[in-house]
Amino acid sequence: MPKRFVIADVIDFARNAGRHHGKIPVSEFERLRDYLVDRGGELAYTLEGALDESARPVVRMVVQGLLSLRCQRCLEAIGRKLELRSVLLLARDETELCRLNEDEALDVILAEPDLEILKLIEDEIILDLPASPRHAEGTCTIGGRDGGGMDRSSPFLALSQLKMKMLH
Known part of the structure; x- marks a missing residue:
C-alpha cells in the first residue's frame, strides 16, 4: 500500500x-x-x-x-x-x-x-x-528489425498468404 x-x-x-x-x-x-x-x-x-x-x-x-x-x-x-x-x-x-x-x-x-x-x-x-x-520514425524494432521484414505496401498480405495456404 x-x-x-x-x-x-x-x-x-x-x-x-x-x-x-x-x-x-x-x-x-x-x-x-x-x-x-x-x-x-x-x-x-x-x-x-x-x-x-x-x-x-x-x-x-x-x-x-x-x-x-x-x-x-x-x-x-x-x-x-x-x-x-x-x-x-x-x-x-x-x-x-x-x-x-x-x-x-x-x-x-x-x-x-x-x-x-x-x-x-x-x-x-x-x-x-x-x-x-x-x-522516433524509423527507430522502432518490430519483429527484431525495423519493420520486421513485413511488406508495408499491403497490411493484409500475410492474411492473404495464410488464406491461400489453407485453401490448397
Whole structure:
C-alpha cells in the first residue's frame, strides 16, 4: 500500500509559502502503472505554496525523473524524461472552481482538506503524458528489425498468404 502524503490545509500551505519535497518510487503510482513498461526508479518532486500576482493561493509543482513508457508502434520500452512544471490555482469551493475553470489558461483544483500529494502528482503526470507514445520514425524494432521484414505496401498480405495456404 502506498505511503500517504497529505497537506492538511492547502490554502494555509499556499498563504504561508509552504514547501514540501521528496522522492516517490514510480511503483507507488497505481494509475500510472498501465502506461509503463518498467515501474522501477523514482521521481523527485517539489511543491511550493504561494500567492499569485492577484493574491490568489497557488501551488507550484515540479516533478522530475525518468519514465519507461510503452511505444504504441512496437510495444517496446521508450524512455521519457519527465520535467513537469505546473502552477495550480486553488479554488475554495465548487462555485469558485466552476467560475475559475471558465478561463482555459488556468489550471484550477479544489482546495480539499487533507490534499493527497501522491494523487495530485499522479494526476499531473498522467495529464502530461503523450496520448500515444512512440519512438522516433524509423527507430522502432518490430519483429527484431525495423519493420520486421513485413511488406508495408499491403497490411493484409500475410492474411492473404495464410488464406491461400489453407485453401490448397
